[in-house]
Amino acid sequence: MNRAKVYFTDLRAKPGKNLLDKLKKLVLEAGIKEIDFKDKFAALKIHFGEPGNLSYIRPNYAACIVKLIKDFGGRPFLTDANTLYYGKRANAVDHLNTAMVNGFNRIAVGCDVIIADGLKGTEYQEIPIDKKHCRAPKIAAAIASADIIISLTHFKGHEMTGFGGTLKNLGMGSGSRAGKMEMHSNSKPKIIFKNCIGCG
Numbered sequence: 001m002n003r004a005k006v007y008f009t010d011l012r013a014k015p016g017k018n019l020l021d022k023l024k025k026l027v028l029e030a031g032i033k034e035i036d037f038k039d040k041f042a043a044l045k046i047h048f049g050e051p052g053n054l055s056y057i058r059p060n061y062a063a064c065i066v067k068l069i070k071d072f073g074g075r076p077f078l079t080d081a082n083t084l085y086y087g088k089r090a091n092a093v094d095h096l097n098t099a100m101v102n103g104f105n106r107i108a109v110g111c112d113v114i115i116a117d118g119l120k121g122t123e124y125q126e127i128p129i130d131k132k133h134c135r136a137p138k139i140a141a142a143i144a145s146a147d148i149i150i151s152l153t154h155f156k157g158h159e160m161t162g163f164g165g166t167l168k169n170l171g172m173g174s175g176s177r178a179g180k181m182e183m184h185s186n187s188k189p190k191i192i193f194k195n196c197i198g199c200g
Contacts, residue, residue: 005030013080027068029157035148036073044069044078045115045169047154048099051088057154059103065108065152074148076111078104080173081140082121082178092119117141132192133186138179149174 007030009022042063049056049143062078069076078099082090089095092115099105099113106112117123125138125144143149153169175183 001111013164020060023061023064024068025186027065031138032068035072036147037069037072037148040074040147041145042069042074042148042149042150043143044076044111044153045143046078046080046104046150046152047169047173048078048080048089048095048104048113049097051101055100055156057152059108060152062104062152063109065150069150070110078109078113079116079140079142079146080119081143081175081180082177084177084184091121096135102146106128115140115177116142116174124179134182134191137176138182140179143174 007026009026010065011019013019013022038179044062046062047056051135066076066078078108080089080099082092082095084090089100095111097114103109104113110168124138125141127139128136130136151165151166151169156164172180172183
């Protein structure tokens, strides 16, 4: 297996070279200009954050990528699928309101926000892959229908895998609610009897 190229920049900014300039340079260097965006729908898969939470990609970074894609003739939109758990991203109405509160809207980012699996998380396409653990994942319709998918991912800790990043953003995050249910179906509670105090 070939080693992957990793592109990195620091967070130092100075007059004439701010973080958005650095992001644009980084993305261009990584090869975004090699993608044929002309008249194609480009899904920018992103996590919009929860209300009161600040650990998500800032909208102005998303806007930088949106502008580049538009400059290359693409038709970008920001997207995520509804969550399986109850909260402010479990249906499209609350999810869109959360995105708006956190700064993701047409004015701030320059494109529309689309909740990929619809109002209640029921809009999906089964994509046949016929693998051991998954035969046909249920992928949120707007993501499955996109011509191009770009992952805008923040790094986070994760209770089951240690950390989550792009693979989780695309793999779990692109699933409809039914798809997420299937992905979590092997996650079963385990009791360590010697530590159990019989609390309930």
